[in-house]
Amino acid sequence: MGDLPQIIPINSSNAKKALLSFEFGIGGILFGLIFLVLGLVILNYTKIIDLSFVLPKNIATKLPQKNLTVQEKAKKIEYATIWIGDPNDTTGRAILLSKNRGLQNALLIDTFNLVSEDEVIMGTFKSLQQIPGSNDIYFILNNPLNSQEVKIRIKTKITQKEKKNPYTDFIVDNLSIKPTEKNNFGMEKLFAYNGLDEDMEKIKKIIRSGDVVRVWLNGYVNTDASGKPEKVMLKDEKNIVVAAHISIRRFGGKEQINTELKQ
Structure with missing residues (x-):
């Protein structure tokens, strides 16, 4: 073996x-x-x-995020903050940005101006008032640098049969992007004011005292005696100017507003 x-x-x-x-x-x-x-x-x-x-x-978006200051957010897009109304806010609702943001459109330059004969006025929101017998409301804006105030009429959107009548819509200025003609200068539409309870609920959620508001006034072109055209601001029976657009502001634009509306 x-x-x-x-x-x-x-x-x-x-x-x-x-x-x-x-x-x-x-x-x-x-x-x-x-x-x-x-x-x-x-x-x-x-x-x-x-x-x-x-x-x-x-x-x-679900990862832990550190809240940047408004100064840090502005710096990321090469702007500076020139006025801050609420030092604790990080959304940009109460700030003014440097003039270079208005290079593409001078009407976007941030400056407090409540002269109601101008096409665009800008101030901080103070309060709103109901108008008896109407679904329209008044916005009261002030200039935080002095005691000046102005009242603006917010017009209800009308029916299709009356579509020639003016109304007011709400938009948000997206501070996170550089405004150009291609992106509608950073303006994002939110909703038209229909005078409904849900509209008031939205307004109370996204606009509070001290917020910076830019108002694009409603106007029309009139021809004077010499034949020269001039733009005239539309006013109500109490000589109060009528808003075409109420522009609030946020870093993140409409996405940030939608978050606030869900709260």
Whole structure:
């Protein structure tokens, strides 16, 4: 009978070392991945990097976010804040930005102006008033730099049969983008004022005392005695100007407003 093949005993010590090395290798990789993910989340939180460019939006928006100041948000788009009404706010609702934001359209230059004969006026919201016998309302704006106030009429949207009559709609100025003609100068439509209870609820949710408001007035072109055309601001029976657009402002624009309306 031939010799049986010899069985070489396994060195149990070496086997354990190999197994431990394998386990530590896998553990090291997992630990490294966890450390990498945590590092990216921290960098995203501190705004050193922005993961929204590499992750789906529905995931990126759920990551912990650090609230930037309005100065930091303005700086990201190469603007500066020249007036801040609420130092605790981070949405941009109560700020004025530097004049270079109006390079594409001079009407977008931020400056307090309540001269009702101008096409555009700008101030801070003080209060609103109901008009007896009408669904229209008055907005009262003031200039925080002095004691000047002005009253603006918010007109209800009318029926199709009366579509020639003016009405007021609400828009938001998206401060997160540079205004150009291609993006409608950053203006995003919110809703037309229909005089309904739900309209008042929306207004109370997105506009509060101290908010910066830009008003585009309703006007028409009139020809004077010499035949020269001139723009005339539309006024009601009490000589109060009528708003075509009420423009509020937010970093994030309509997306931020929709968040506030859900609260």
